[in-house]
Amino acid sequence: MTSKLSQVLAAARAEERAALIGYLPAGFPSVEGGIKAVNALLEGGCDVVEVGLPHSDPVLDGPTIQTADDIALRGGVRITDVLRTVREVAAAHPVAAVLVMTYWNPVDRYGTARFAADLAAAGGAGVILPDLPVEESAEWRKAAAEHGLDTVFVVAPSSQDKRLAEVTAAGSGFVYAAAVMGVTGSRAQVGELAEDLVARTRATTELPVCVGLGVSTGAQAAQVAGFADGVIVGSAFVQRILDAGEDEPAALAAVRALAAELAQGVRSR
Amino acid sequence: MSDLPTGPQVPDARGYFGAYGGRFIPEALIAAVEQVAEEYEKAKNDPAFTAELDLLLKDYTGRPSPLTDVHRFSAEAGGARVLLKREDLNHTGSHKINNVLGQALLTRRMGKTRIIAETGAGQHGVATATACALFGFDCTIYMGEVDTERQALNVARMRMLGAEVVAVKSGSRTLKDAINEAFRDWVANVDSTHYLFGTVAGPHPFPAMVRDFHRVIGIEARAQVLERTGALPDAVVACVGGGSNAMGIFHEFIPDAGVRLIGCEAAGEGAETPRHAATLTKGEPGVLHGARTYVLQDEDGQTIESHSISAGLDYPGVGPEHAWLKDTGRAEYRPVTDDAAMQALRLLSRTEGIIPAIESAHALAGALELGRELGPDATILVSLSGRGDKDMHTAAQYFGLYDESAQGENR
Numbered sequence: 001m002t003s004k005l006s007q008v009l010a011a012a013r014a015e016e017r018a019a020l021i022g023y024l025p026a027g028f029p030s031v032e033g034g035i036k037a038v039n040a041l042l043e044g045g046c047d048v049v050e051v052g053l054p055h056s057d058p059v060l061d062g063p064t065i066q067t068a069d070d071i072a073l074r075g076g077v078r079i080t081d082v083l084r085t086v087r088e089v090a091a092a093h094p095v096a097a098v099l100v101m102t103y104w105n106p107v108d109r110y111g112t113a114r115f116a117a118d119l120a121a122a123g124g125a126g127v128i129l130p131d132l133p134v135e136e137s138a139e140w141r142k143a144a145a146e147h148g149l150d151t152v153f154v155v156a157p158s159s160q161d162k163r164l165a166e167v168t169a170a171g172s173g174f175v176y177a178a179a180v181m182g183v184t185g186s187r188a189q190v191g192e193l194a195e196d197l198v199a200r201t202r203a204t205t206e207l208p209v210c211v212g213l214g215v216s217t218g219a220q221a222a223q224v225a226g227f228a229d230g231v232i233v234g235s236a237f238v239q240r241i242l243d244a245g246e247d248e249p250a251a252l253a254a255v256r257a258l259a260a261e262l263a264q265g266v267r268s269r
Numbered sequence: 270m271s272d273l274p275t276g277p278q279v280p281d282a283r284g285y286f287g288a289y290g291g292r293f294i295p296e297a298l299i300a301a302v303e304q305v306a307e308e309y310e311k312a313k314n315d316p317a318f319t320a321e322l323d324l325l326l327k328d329y330t331g332r333p334s335p336l337t338d339v340h341r342f343s344a345e346a347g348g349a350r351v352l353l354k355r356e357d358l359n360h361t362g363s364h365k366i367n368n369v370l371g372q373a374l375l376t377r378r379m380g381k382t383r384i385i386a387e388t389g390a391g392q393h394g395v396a397t398a399t400a401c402a403l404f405g406f407d408c409t410i411y412m413g414e415v416d417t418e419r420q421a422l423n424v425a426r427m428r429m430l431g432a433e434v435v436a437v438k439s440g441s442r443t444l445k446d447a448i449n450e451a452f453r454d455w456v457a458n459v460d461s462t463h464y465l466f467g468t469v470a471g472p473h474p475f476p477a478m479v480r481d482f483h484r485v486i487g488i489e490a491r492a493q494v495l496e497r498t499g500a501l502p503d504a505v506v507a508c509v510g511g512g513s514n515a516m517g518i519f520h521e522f523i524p525d526a527g528v529r530l531i532g533c534e535a536a537g538e539g540a541e542t543p544r545h546a547a548t549l550t551k552g553e554p555g556v557l558h559g560a561r562t563y564v565l566q567d568e569d570g571q572t573i574e575s576h577s578i579s580a581g582l583d584y585p586g587v588g589p590e591h592a593w594l595k596d597t598g599r600a601e602y603r604p605v606t607d608d609a610a611m612q613a614l615r616l617l618s619r620t621e622g623i624i625p626a627i628e629s630a631h632a633l634a635g636a637l638e639l640g641r642e643l644g645p646d647a648t649i650l651v652s653l654s655g656r657g658d659k660d661m662h663t664a665a666q667y668f669g670l671y672d673e674s675a676q677g678e679n680r
Contacts, residue, residue: 109570
């Protein structure tokens with residue numbers, strides 16, 4: 001059976017365009033506000049959303065997402081709130097694929113099998129676990145497969161070709177290609193390393209290859225859409241919400257507008 | 270002298286000590302960590318590497334470090350014979366230099382030109398800045414903002430040595446967050462940069478490699494105690510934050526089943542209060558900073574902020590080999606409060622003329638308690654991991670030493 005995530009990406013490919021994947025942490029700026037914001041990603045034109053499960057030690061995130069995680073955790077967000085966010089978003093957008101992105105320890109602590117079961121029951125399509133490398137992932141992948149969840153692995157410009165083959169063989173849904181060496185956050189330029197990494201990754205797999213880290217504008221999205229199957233944007237959405245301060249309608253409008261700009265970008269390659 | 274182990278041993282090939290250890294890191298760092306592991310395997314079998322390290326340990330660090338009988342202190346420890354392994358007398362003032370020199374040589378072998386490191390008390394940062402000055406590496410040290418304030422002397426030392434010190438303002442603004450920030454730097458600069466990790470935690474191979482570079486402590490101490498007393502000690506006591514000095518002094522004694530190994534964790538205001546750093550006593554297995562180990566965490570796997578008067582022990586994780594030694598029962602871990610540690614610090618200062626680091630004072634407090642349990646026939650080896658100069662501001666505030674009435678009164 002083709003997974004939800006694979007179907008969504010195949011549909012974008014059928015339209016001869018790249019998919020747009022948006023990220024926002026759950027519980028940011030509040031649990032209810034976060035649900036609205038993730039819905040706004042999809043209303044604006046994202047095909048796939050990654051719901052972040054905030055963590056106390058986000059070692060792969062730059063200052064923007066660190067700030068959002070801090071706000072969410074200080075607001076008391078719990079794993080159950082993250083699952084509720086997934087459930088409400090998936091119910092409101094039956095065509096979209098809803099993923100959870102988080103560090104490994106919260107999943108480990110919640111219980112591998114329990115998390116996979118509860119995420120699937122909430123309508124989640126899969127996970128991205130950036131600090132769970134392939135060699136530590138066997139137990140998780142078994143649980144995920146039992147519940148029909150995809151496990152997306154990250155590859156980096158530093159990944160050697162042999163390593164790329166190991167990583168892409170273990171993953172499903174798509175391959176997350178990190179455009180640059182570094183943490184999350186907007187960058188003026190998307191690295192030249194990205195195109196080379198996508199090419200090297202494609203040589204090892206039939207899975208779609210989507211590029212993230214640093215993309216924040218429609219023009220960058222169009223550039224990345226020229227060589228990748230999908231474009232992943234996170235920090236730029238978080239920044240829109242931070243910039244809006246207490247004004248929730250303005251925050252949601254800004255998220256929708258950026259999603260629409262990026263959606264245009266992925267269609268103009 | 271460095272005597273790096275080369276035979277089959279824990280951890281296994283994937284870096285596991287039983288259920289603990291492993292490599293939970295982003296893909297971007299996999300190649301760099303594998304390079305460290307491969308280069309270390311080659312280096313420890315290379316006589317030129319071990320010879321150069323041995324020479325540095327002897328002529329630069331001042332090894333072997335002495336073993337000191339502390340008779341007046343022993344009288345307070347139930348009469349048990351207390352012997353101090355004097356890592357405080359190493360160049361830079363703590364055990365940290367042992368590991369730093371090993372990894373600095375490794376950095377040169379890997380052709381990297383920049384070193385980053387985290388530091389809590391500043392002892393690892395000072396040792397790293399020292400080695401970078403010696404080898405001509407660029408050096409950036411990440412230190413929690415809280416720690417830059419309470420260990421200001423060490424910040425000045427690092428800057429004097431030419432290092433850039435970055436005060437980390439995220440999270441709890443202590444050691445945990447300094448490590449997070451160092452990992453972020455490493456991901457972005459991994460081509461030029463080695464992360465000179467300062468304790469026996471982190472992803473494989475760091476727990477085993479850092480332990481190996483500190484094994485010299487236990488190898489020397491075991492021989493010194495045997496020569497001095499004609500027998501093995503009844504117990505070996507060391508403080509445990511991440512656990513590097515403890516692993517260093519414990520390792521050689523692990524096969525000696527009759528020797529108790531006792532790690533003293535920072536209990537802060539009390540292990541029963543919310544303000545402590547007693548990870549092995551109160552934590553539960555989880556993943557932090559690249560390894561599965563005991564972690565102070567809540568029900569959702571979020572790390573709980575630790576507290577200790579000692580910056581070097583103020584850490585909510587611990588090295589995975591300690592987690593394994595705890596579960597197998599080979600080592601015991603006891604909580605020691607801020608107050609007990611500070612009393613031990615003052616006692617050693619006034620009975621022996623040795624001012625220990627607050628970290629090491631936790632081990633001394635543990636030895637006082639143990640001595641009273643075991644009585645006058647016992648011999649207790651204590652790792653005096655660092656000297657207390659850096660802690661004089663904290664101690665002065667704690668004991669009111671800036672007040673003239675606090676003078677005199679030797680015991």
